Amino acid sequence: xxxxxxxxxxxxxxxxxxxxxxxxxxxxxxxxxxxxxxxxxxxxxxxxxxxxxxxxxxxxxxxxxxxxxxxxxxxxxxxxxxxxxxxxxxxxxxxxxxxxxxxxxxxxxxxxxxxxxxxxxxxxxxxxxxxxxxxxxxxxxxxxxxxxxxxxxxxxxxxxxxxxxxxxxxxxxxxxxxxxxxxxxxxxxxxxxxxxxxxxxxxxxxxxxxxxxxxxxxxxxxxxxxxxxxxxxxxxxxxxxxxxxxxxxxxxxxxxxxxx
Amino acid sequence: xxxxxxxxxxxxxxxxxxxxxxxxxxxxxxxxxxxxxxxxxxxxxxxxxxxxxxxxxxxxxxxxxxxxxxxxxxxxxxxxxxxxxxxxxxxxxxxxxxxxxxxxxxxxxxxxxxxxxxxxxxxxxxxxxxxxxxxxxxxxxxxxxxxxxxxxxxxxxxxxxxxxxxxxxxxxxxxxxxxxxxxxxxxxxxxxxxxxxxxxxxxxxxxxxxxxxxxxxxxxxxxxxxxxxxxxxxxxxxxxxxxxxxxxxxxxxxxxxxxxxxxxxxxxxxxxxxxxxxxxxxxxxxx
Numbered sequence: 234x235x236x237x238x239x240x241x242x243x244x245x246x247x248x249x250x251x252x253x254x255x256x257x258x259x260x261x262x263x264x265x266x267x268x269x270x271x272x273x274x275x276x277x278x279x280x281x282x283x284x285x286x287x288x289x290x291x292x293x294x295x296x297x298x299x300x301x302x303x304x305x306x307x308x309x310x311x312x313x314x315x316x317x318x319x320x321x322x323x324x325x326x327x328x329x330x331x332x333x334x335x336x337x338x339x340x341x342x343x344x345x346x347x348x349x350x351x352x353x354x355x356x357x358x359x360x361x362x363x364x365x366x367x368x369x370x371x372x373x374x375x376x377x378x379x380x381x382x383x384x385x386x387x388x389x390x391x392x393x394x395x396x397x398x399x400x401x402x403x404x405x406x407x408x409x410x411x412x413x414x415x416x417x418x419x420x421x422x423x424x425x426x427x428x429x430x431x432x433x434x435x436x437x438x439x440x441x442x443x444x445x446x447x448x449x450x451x452x453x454x455x456x457x458x459x460x461x462x463x464x465x466x467x468x469x470x471x472x473x474x475x476x477x478x479x480x481x482x483x484x485x486x487x488x489x490x491x492x493x
Numbered sequence: 494x495x496x497x498x499x500x501x502x503x504x505x506x507x508x509x510x511x512x513x514x515x516x517x518x519x520x521x522x523x524x525x526x527x528x529x530x531x532x533x534x535x536x537x538x539x540x541x542x543x544x545x546x547x548x549x550x551x552x553x554x555x556x557x558x559x560x561x562x563x564x565x566x567x568x569x570x571x572x573x574x575x576x577x578x579x580x581x582x583x584x585x586x587x588x589x590x591x592x593x594x595x596x597x598x599x600x601x602x603x604x605x606x607x608x609x610x611x612x613x614x615x616x617x618x619x620x621x622x623x624x625x626x627x628x629x630x631x632x633x634x635x636x637x638x639x640x641x642x643x644x645x646x647x648x649x650x651x652x653x654x655x656x657x658x659x660x661x662x663x664x665x666x667x668x669x670x671x672x673x674x675x676x677x678x679x680x681x682x683x684x685x686x687x688x689x690x691x692x693x694x695x696x697x698x699x700x701x702x703x704x705x706x707x708x709x710x711x712x713x714x715x716x717x718x719x720x721x722x723x724x725x726x727x728x729x730x731x732x733x734x735x736x737x738x739x740x741x742x743x744x745x746x747x748x749x750x751x752x753x754x755x756x757x758x759x760x761x762x763x764x765x766x767x768x769x770x771x772x773x774x775x776x777x778x779x780x
Contacts, residue, residue, distance in 0.1 A: 292678050311684055318682040320675050328697050328776035337693065338683045369777040389683075 236267030239303060239393060239425045240289055246297030247284060247451075257450035258284045262298070264444065264453065268392075271419055271426045273436035274444045275482060281451020282429045282444075286395050289427060290318050302393070314342060316393035317386025321401050323378035325370040325385075331357070332366035335385045342389055356384040359418055376407040380414070387422065395427045400435070409467060412438055416465060433486075434470055437461075437479045445485035455485035511554050518550040519543035552745045560749040573729070576753050582730040584757060586646055586718040590653020591711055597654060598661025598710070605662070606669040606695070607687075616666075623659050627652065627717065632724040649721035649730075656717040657710035664706025668699025701778060704769035711761045719754060731757075 245262035248255045259281045266272050274282035287293040288300055291307035302310035310316065325334045332353050339349045357363050360380040370378055379399055386394060400408045412435060419426055430436050436443050437459070445455040459478060461469060469475050516539075523542035527534045534542070544553050552560075561576060568575040601619065604611040631652050638648040672694050680690045722732025731754045738747035 290682055292681060311682065314684055316682070318679070320679065322675060324675055324679055326694075326697065327778055328700075330777065341680075341683050341685050341689055341693070371777075 236269065238265055238301075239268050239270075240264070240266040240301070240427070242285075242288075242298065242300045244298035245285075245288065245295050245300055247281070247288060247293060247295045259288070259295070260450035260452045262451075262453060264456070266425060266427065266442070268425055269423050270441050271428065271439055272442045272444060273440040274427070274429045274446060275431060275433065275436045276446030276451075276454075276486065277431070277448055279451070280446040280448040282446050283397050284451065285446075286397055286427055286429050290316060290395050310393075314389060315391055316395050317389065317391045319379075319383055319386050319394070319396040319399045321398045323370070323375075323382040325378055325381060327370055330367050330369055331362065331373065331381050334370065334381060335388050338385060338389050344389070352388050356387045359387060359421070360384045361414065374407075376403050376411060379403065380411065383415075383418075387418075387424075392424060393427070394424045397429045398431070399428075401431070408432075408435070413467060415439065420463070433479050433482050437475060437482060438465060438467075438470060443478070443482055445482055447486070447488075454488060455481070457481055457485070508554055511551075515549065515551045515553040516540055516543045519546055522546060522550065548742050548744055550744065552748050556745050557748045557752055560745045561753060564749065576731075576734070576749065579729060579731050579734050579750070580753055580757060583715070583718050583722065583732065583754070586649035586721065586730070587653055587711075587715045587757075587761070589646060590650035590717055591657050591714040593650060594654040594657030594710055594714060595661050595707065598658040598706075599665055601658070601662045602665030602669055603691075605666050619659060619662050622655070627656060627720055630655065631717075631720050635721065635724050649718050652721040653714040653717035656713040660706040660709040660713065661703070664702045665699055668702030669695045671695075671698040671702065697776065700772060700776060704765060704772070707765050707769075708762045711765055712758050715754065715758050715761065 242262050242264045245259055245264075246257075247259040248257050262285060274285060276282050284293055288295050289302055289307055291311040300307055303313075303315050305313070325331070326337065329337065335353045335356060336349050339352060344352065353366065354363070357366060360383055362377060362380055362384060365373065365377070365381075370381070373381065383394075383396075383399065386396075400411050403411065416439060428436075428439060441459050443455075443457040443459065444453055445457065446452065447454040457478060461474060461478070520539055520543055523539050523546070524534060526542070527539075543549065544556070549556070564574060564576040568577075570577045570581075572578060601611075601615060605615055606612075634652055634655075635644075635648045638644065638651070676694060676698075677690075680694060685693075718730070719732035719735070722728075722730035723736055731750050734750035735747055738744070738750060
């Protein structure tokens with residue numbers, strides 16, 4: 234694939250200094266993410282998948298190697314508001330309506346009032362929450378809240394969407410539905426997505442590229458380019474092709490574990 | 494109105510205890526009078542006497558109620574014998590002191606949250622300030638300010654401020670620190686300035702913490718204003734009524750000033766409660 238490179242890490246290392254001595258969270262991470270890719274990071278807890286995403290978002294500072302986002306440092310990318318970040322919890326402000334929550338980054342970034350209103354209704358429609366603009370977060374279910382938080386990350390012009398286990402706290406039925414929606418949304422918006430998960434089916438279903446990670450020290454065990462077509466109904470999960478990829482992911486996870 | 498029955502029960506119990514105590518405490522004086530007049534008292538006569546004494550050890554509730562009625566409704570509010578006049582003097586100092594204390598408290602809290610140096614240096618002094626008995630400090634504040642020509646409302650308000658800033662500092666420090674790491678990270682991802690993080694995240698997060706602090710501060714402020722009126726020589730205010738009453742053994746006057754102060758405090762705290770409900774409801778934090 235000859236695509237424009239959006240995120241690139243070379244020999245990335247990160248060691249946390251803790252009271253119990255240094256913790257090697259990331260070791261020699263080499264990864265390229267092209268424009269419009271959907272990249273999942275999967276691995277057991279402590280494998281550094283969230284840390285890696287946070288380095289890309291300039292929320293953690295690497296101790297070695299380089300990371301480039303949009304050909305600049307993560308810090309410059311953050312200053313330029315190059316990405317939207319979706320956390321594990323929706324993190325909506327209880328004192329703002331859904332519309333008000335989505336407006337929040339727009340207010341901070343200085344969009345005009347008219348533009349704010351227009352963008353809010355656009356992204357609400359994108360996540361199928363039209364009509365909920367005036368509701369408060371507590372009036373929405375967990376899945377709807379998480380959709381609102383995705384809408385918030387989509388509201389401003391960032392080509393990159395970084396998601397840290399956004400559906401981790403939701404039940405499987407809601408999760409399936411949101412996964413379908415997320416694919417449709419990715420199709421429509423052409424964003425580059427980095428997605429942290431610990432669910433193998435989720436990773437295989439969503440991704441064009443799956444990064445399998447293993448712990449102690451956190452490192453890449455395998456990078457799998459998905460051969461699944463772009464059009465993915467939920468039933469695709471029963472096809473041999475899907476099962477083969479899922480199997481390879483599982484192998485990678487096991488291997489990483491026995492080595493560690 | 495389910496909540497009425499328990500409230501009335503408690504109020505009723507208080508009245509029963511109050512009347513019982515009044516009979517018990519005032520009976521000695523009733524018997525003493527009877528002995529000097531060389532008459533013997535039956536129980537009912539004794540009880541009747543304990544309810545109508547001029548300077549009882551403990552005035553009965555209805556005596557206090559009558560006194561309050563006489564000194565509020567039946568007096569012109571410009572009269573120096575009007576409890577409303579005295580109450581207003583105390584209230585104005587309370588409100589000014591409360592406003593100053595709230596302002597100071599919020600400013601200190603912002604400083605403490607944003608500056609590590611202030612966190613380390615100011616907080617211990619804030620706590621120390623509250624360990625000093627206000628009764629010892631109040632006369633000094635009054636005398637010192639009087640020496641530089643400041644008297645009347647302001648010295649009392651300063652004492653109120655001294656008592657009321659503390660709960661506001663403690664509550665607001667907690668409230669401004671209420672946003673969790675994720676919410677702060679979220680702000681970082683949007684490259685949000687410190688000022689905007691304050692106005693859009695920290696300050697709204699602190700509101701549920703601010704109001705309980707304000708209630709305590711308001712009550713403390715009233716105590717401060719009353720304490721501030723004591724060393725001035727009992728010129729005006731509810732504190733002055735308390736002091737004058739104790740000079741002349743006017744127990745009914747003391748108790749009526751006391752009950753008035755309590756009613757005033759209850760009204761002020763209830764007003765903050767209303768404000769709290771309106772604010773939190775408009776912020777969508779009350780369901």
